[in-house]
Amino acid sequence: MTPDVPPLCRFAHEAMTTVFEVVVAGQEETYARQASAAVFREIDRLEGLLSRFQPVSDIAQINRLRPGESLRVCLEAFECLQLAAQVHADTGGAFDVTVGPLMNLMRDAKGNWQRVTDAELAAARAVVGMERLVLNPQDFTVTIRPATGADPATNVEVDLGAIGKGYALDKAAELLADWEIPDVLLHSGTSSVLALGHGGDAAGCPADQRGWRLGVAGDWSRQAGFDTVLLSGAALSGSGTEVKGQHVLDPRTGRPASNHLAAWAIAPSAALSDALSTAFMVMTTAEVNAYCRSHVEVAALVVEKRRGLLRMLGDKATATPAFAARAVPPGESNALRLEQNIASDGKTSVG
């Protein structure tokens, strides 16, 4: 290894109301920095297209459409919506990017759950739902269907917050493939991590452990005798509960979700793992298990409220060392830590 090739180069950038980080292994520092700068420009571009807070984004424009109106959107917005629709269908509605009005009804300004009447709940449920978006892949248009309730003219509120950051990581990975940087770890404020190739010794991965070693789940995983995963060619996303209460709503019922204290999804793409980690919070353990059995490329980790124990779900997750993520014995040092402090904000951080 020459002095020009440091073991790891790390670069950070604020976007999408979080901090993205790129950790590059085995590249000359200037080249790694220029590639990371290209990644960050791409993420900024995606934020401009996908953020509902940017008034000219495709998503903000969709949210201004009246029922019956259509908008031709960019490739990136369409791909996110397509995947959101796919996960919505595959999870029986446990993931829904249109759930905003329900969240606004159920939570007060401080984010605490509040009491609502059945009539209020029914009214809010009538305006949400993935089926209100008609995605037409022939011409990349999105058409809004009328709401089912008393006011069919209500707009849709799309929020890609639970999928867009993961999608940005996937697009970043495509770009880094152009740059021929095969060994790289990308994360979006550590709620989603995409690991490609091999981190090497500096990332706690000797050559016989191909991949990136990531710590997950903090106290929960240590209790379960599991605190590190080895990840390569796959993405890991986490969702968690707050100290004050649960902040995840089950779109299927409109009520606060209560099945898991925390959930992680491992999937081939970060957009998918991002969406699934949210869905797995509200699905029952049996539902998550069934999902993983019918989607062999996905593994899940959940902390069950009842037992306070971490369980890995999915055939590939526990037994097959060949799967990208697997448990390694606790206590081994030198892993890239993802300090998932589920007791505070459900965010992970690489330390």
Next chain:
Amino acid sequence: MSSNEMKNVDGKVDRRTFLQSAAVAGASLALSGNALAQAVAQPAKPNLAGPKGIDDLNVGVIGLGAQGQVLIEAASGIPGVRFKAVCDIWEYHQKLVGGRLRKTGYDVKTYEDYRELLAQEKDLDAVIVATPDWMHAEIANACMEAGKHVYCEKEMSNSLEKARSMVMTQRKTGKLLQIGHQRRSNPRYIHAIDRLIREANILGRVTHAYGQWNRSIADSLGWPKKYAIDQAKLDKYGYVSMDQFRNWRWYKKYGGGPIVDLGSHQIDLFSWIWGCNPSAIVAMGGMDYYKGREWYDNVMTIYEFNTPEGTNRAYYQVLTTTKRGGFYEQFMGVNGALTISEVAARGDTVEREAHAPSWDEYAKKGWLKPVKEAIKPTTTRNVAVDVRVTAEAGKWPLPIELLKPAHQPHLENFFDAVRGRAKLNCPGEVAYETAVAVLKANDAVAAGRKLEFKPEEFKV
């Protein structure tokens, strides 16, 4: 399988295969979703690739870097725009942009050489030119000579002689030439300048104007190793090196540096406000921070405008070592000051001087939003003065929002003009006057003294 293909350790589920199959699954799902939409009025389908309809325009794009991509994204939202051909000497940008357009349904061919594009693409109505500045004139002129209408990015050129040739070619061919000073078509700017300042005169005499565009330090742009352009091709197209090709904005051969790249948009507004061109300029600046580049990395300049009301002055700065304040413009008159930015969050208000005549009539007409509550200072524990207020006193928000990408209205104006339904908001002659004013800033830095403009300098 290429060396950069990423796969799982067991090779069973590789990302690419998964992503492809997921996309197919998503498509079928969306189709079934479409069946649900029978009750919804079906929109007119965009005709991206089929036989041309009466309002359809076949469009080519030459220059597919960052700005070309911004323009393509903005134009994609305009009905009737059909991208047919895109061109860049860099294979990487051909692949990136051509791929994106094909995926979204355009029947688009990619070219390396614009001459080949013009030779092959006989049914283009218009061409968007977004190459480095030094190639604008050659390419725009060739397009107009070939019978195409042209939307060309600013600056027209880094040479006034070449910029002049664009105006002359436009006159000779009778084709449209719109230059990309997109604020000229932005409804917020049109409202602020044409209606509030020029028509209503709410600021009184605008004695001063200010503009700035400040950016954080930034590394030179790199490139993926495998997409480096070989030296023979760089030579053919006139680029000294791959580094100069990627970072052309910093080199005198290809561009005018930050004062031209960024300042041009905002200096353009000064002559719009005052309805005349500047009469003199002083400027200082230099290459004081970055090494190995050619253009000034900071420029501070003052323009003098001799108007019928008297002499007014405009100060402009472009800094590339700090982002302090970002980018915005301010027009300061005896009765108030208007602050505006292309990004509304950075500037979108008019401040009234206490002695100014009432602005209530403008609020009633909807030309200004009614002023919000004045400051009500409160105290909270441990904080002497709480500055949490909804709005500062005396600041009147502008009433217009732009709910499309910033470049879209200017492109719409161009395409409407191509269809014979509009007059260009920034034709070549107008942009030439701005080029004269802006390029002189670099001359003034080099000269180290006040330089005069003669009125005839602005004419072609």
